[in-house]
Amino acid sequence: MKYLIVGGVAGGASAAARLRRLDENAEIILFEKGEHISYANCGLPYYIGDVINDRNRLFVQTPISFGNRYDIDVRTLQEVTKINRKKHTIEVQDLKNFKVYEENYDILLLSPGALPIIPDMPGFNGNNIFTLRSVEDCDKIKMKAVDSFSLNSSVTIVGGGFIGLEMAENLRKMNFNVTLIEKSDHILTPTDLPIAATVEQHILDNGVKIMTNTSVVAFDDINDRKKIILDNGTEIISDFVILSIGVRPNSSLAQDAGLEIGNTGGIKVNQYLQTSDEHIFAVGDAIEFPHPITKVPYCNFLAGPANAQARIAAVNMVYPETVKYQGSVSTAIAKIFDLTVACTGLSESTLLHSDIPYETVIVHPAAHATYYPGGSPLSLKLNFSLEDGRIFGAQSVGKQNVDKQIDVISLLLKHNGTIFDLVNSEHSYAPPFGSAKSPVMFAGMVAENIFSHLMNPIHVKTLDQMIDNNEDFFLLDVRELIEYKNGTIKNAVRYSVDELREFLDEIPENKKIVVFCEVGLRGYVASRILMQNGFEKVFNLIGGMRTYRMIGLHNEKP
């Protein structure tokens, strides 16, 4: 058999290695249009920031070492420009000498990756605007950063996604004045507001300027600097711009060959990762695949699933229709200065957009037992179904143990897990690592309390609307006096949860009552006391004052 593979980064290289392990006698040729294969894509921002200071560390394998180990013909700087499906050949351009040649295949694998989205706007040219996708991009940015650095050097980053934020951190640590422009109302759109707002506050605290709800309308060249013109009329002048507004599947080769392309622009594949041509497989950023929850095809631009797909595609290329790909729930994480933020599954905005009814909770437990030194709180938000308790998604932010919570929920999402599974989960507990109740259990318990009508939830947004509309309701702060004095919500009346039973006569009987505490736990205890004492319309503020402040700080951001 003769296998050709287009693209030598995550998906292509993994598939090639596995193909060889499955078929020692096959002919395998790997085509990569860049200079490198199998490099550490996700490490590029850290190489720019000198966290990774040896460039060689980015290269997991060289074309020679990889070729030797797996007996693969690795052809770098060779671009595949055409597929002749009838003839079972591809057309390759050798970028070193611009010669074009053909190569035939029995089975072809496409792993061409994604391309940065480039806006069509005035002033957008090659001067001082960079995208980050390849080692070559990375080298250019690093050179520019080193060259242009002086005391007042500045950079504007357009796009507040994971890579935009990683670049903001790394450039800020190099002492650039960094401005981040985000067109949505919050950065990190795969996460919901309270989580994103915490990250926004943290990067503000680290000296990065953020502008949300803001778009770039044009660029201009001012000597060797760049002017960025925003939709609100503001103009920013920076030494250079990093454009990180997303990527799109690199599916033009497939499209030109008449392979089916989905609505997202990604190559359509079946469960065996086979395209509409049975002799052509595709993996990685270039494909679309149904989301396990929404069932709607989408593109998942993540390294983990690309590797997993490669392993599956290789098996199916050798042994047809053997292993099914299950799809990805989009689990992602980033370190942003001292915080970790991670998410899995569906955000509120995706759920709304998909017309899926949901409820949401947020908890703020300690990352490990509070009596053991060195701990800090984390926030964990859980989106779930009130119909059957199914989990839709989760997000977390904090300094410690954020990855662990999201990995556990990610696994549950792939098994159609429910909030009850979270309550029944079992984790490794000793004081340095957690608490007897883990954050995921705790979130599951709050969700279960809502599900079983032990508690009626109210969210910060709704409370804010009630306040704005001058609605007539009773706002009850059940914290201690010292907490109340450090700031409460306007018009709140305070009775500590521990003395609430003595003051039931002071609570109006027929009004809607909104109870809150610092994080939601005492509010729950208080609402149980009230509900069981005949008060009928009692609501507990989910996530308490801490969530209220998280969102408030976001809203008040200059």
Add this chain to the structure above:
Amino acid sequence: MKYLIVGGVAGGASAAARLRRLDENAEIILFEKGEHISYANCGLPYYIGDVINDRNRLFVQTPISFGNRYDIDVRTLQEVTKINRKKHTIEVQDLKNFKVYEENYDILLLSPGALPIIPDMPGFNGNNIFTLRSVEDCDKIKMKAVDSFSLNSSVTIVGGGFIGLEMAENLRKMNFNVTLIEKSDHILTPTDLPIAATVEQHILDNGVKIMTNTSVVAFDDINDRKKIILDNGTEIISDFVILSIGVRPNSSLAQDAGLEIGNTGGIKVNQYLQTSDEHIFAVGDAIEFPHPITKVPYCNFLAGPANAQARIAAVNMVYPETVKYQGSVSTAIAKIFDLTVACTGLSESTLLHSDIPYETVIVHPAAHATYYPGGSPLSLKLNFSLEDGRIFGAQSVGKQNVDKQIDVISLLLKHNGTIFDLVNSEHSYAPPFGSAKSPVMFAGMVAENIFSHLMNPIHVKTLDQMIDNNEDFFLLDVRELIEYKNGTIKNAVRYSVDELREFLDEIPENKKIVVFCEVGLRGYVASRILMQNGFEKVFNLIGGMRTYRMIGLHNEKP
């Protein structure tokens, strides 16, 4: 309704709080024979070692604060001495004035915990021998440690379980000369040899002396010190002894009342955590419950399940037969100096003892992407079924991210998860947190390669036996020359995996071939090359030289 609860630590206090949230009008009385309720049991070794330096931090709740919040009659220093099941009363001794009184109940909850196992042997008395279970025990040990400390002070710890090891670390850090005695062939018996051996080496490196395969046969008092006489004739003299050879369920109250007790000595309960008397429930260390995998009842002396059971029991006490307890897979973790060691599910010795056929793999991946600074390797061992791929258990040791691997596998164990679920798992990946393939995926892939006969496994123990028996086989080291020169296995012949295809003629055709590399990956690639080139009896050493060294160091320990 009137609920009485016996025991006010993890299980009892949690159940009391939830009972109140479910039933505002019930009468709830909590009896605790000690002075404290709801204290940080798992933090006690760290308080002794001054890692937790404020004693007050051990107390999550005081009897007064807890009583106020939940309107509960908390009675400390009151020991429940008898249950009159016919009369629905208990007999209580007030330890402050030694008065005895009765209290009636509608529903009774037993959460009496466990008691340290005390050996019946000469010289065992109250002098300078301590067990650690309660705050009172902890205060005694701390006082003794502070009093007896001088330059040459020494302590002997009997029992190398989690608490014994935590005590070894904390006392060693106080500069005691610490000797640890363990009667099994390795410490941490819920883990298998390579994992435990890594911990043994680490605590040796930190100056703790370990004696495995060793039992204490007698103690003796030598002035104000203690002589420990071992089964090998050795005598050790220490300032004091910590006895940590395990605990047993504190089920005598239940037994005296005629409640059914299981073979383990634990109180028998049904899925609703109800004892053989429908008006009496029981939770925590005092009960036995079927293991989800073996189906055999066992006692699980862990804080997490105790809390989970309490929450379930409370619901079933108010709303009969509502929530089922699913059992625990025994997930545990400890920090031992700079290492973390954790486990979930069944160890090899339990599997052997339960007559469950299994296969096992061990992998040594990096805790996070090797190109990102600050990473270190971890070891992950997976026990699974070759019949259907079901996971039986897992153990991990390393400096970072050990908890995360075990929490994910623990969750899978509760859902009858398989090695294929590990391969298909999805985790949050960015270079500071992991690699594109997580350690659990990686272990799953190795297991899957064995399951699908892509690779034949051989284990260090079998290889050692083959060497000892002078079996005729070909031992092939496929690492690089520099690795080989730093130490290989006796009689091994070396051909790098990358040049193996050129030297196939040098490999004997009809002999059994054992291939190995450093961790197992190149060995797998090499064994695929050999197997596909007609060699029929090719075996890859699971976990490679690293595992070989881990176990070798254990075996050579003085």
